[in-house]
Amino acid sequence: MDDHLQSLKVTELRAILAKASVRAPPRKNEMIAKIQADPDVYKVYAGLYPAHQPAPEPHKPEKPVPPASLDDAERRRLRAERFGIPLVPPAPNDPTKLAARAARFGTSVDAEEEEKRRRRAERFAMKPPAA
Numbered sequence: 001m002d003d004h005l006q007s008l009k010v011t012e013l014r015a016i017l018a019k020a021s022v023r024a025p026p027r028k029n030e031m032i033a034k035i036q037a038d039p040d041v042y043k044v045y046a047g048l049y050p051a052h053q054p055a056p057e058p059h060k061p062e063k064p065v066p067p068a069s070l071d072d073a074e075r076r077r078l079r080a081e082r083f084g085i086p087l088v089p090p091a092p093n094d095p096t097k098l099a100a101r102a103a104r105f106g107t108s109v110d111a112e113e114e115e116k117r118r119r120r121a122e123r124f125a126m127k128p129p130a131a
Contacts, residue, residue: 004049005032020044 005013013031017024020041025031035041070078072090080087120126 005035005045016045016048017041019048 010028010031013028013035014024016035017031020038020043022034022038022041025034035045076090077087
């Protein structure tokens, strides 16, 4: 609203003040301040420029946030429901496919690295990586 008042010309501001029967100050900023401060003058402004009044903000309903304790399958189900897409189960890790992929892309791990990973898995109580 203040931007629209700033964009008005001095003659337009004087016209608003004249319709409200208020004496117009000499400076533009003072005219704008007088329009904003006096409710009667503001009503005249609102009557002349109704499209430039601030619209009330629409109330946005809060979306329920799923708790972090949901497992992966439940999160996938909620996401599919929210976006209206079919639920696709995750592909199982087939050892033969993983081995073929490792051979194809050269992701083989040497014995020293494999031993390091196994010890780390034991230390942090994780299941050891599949060999």
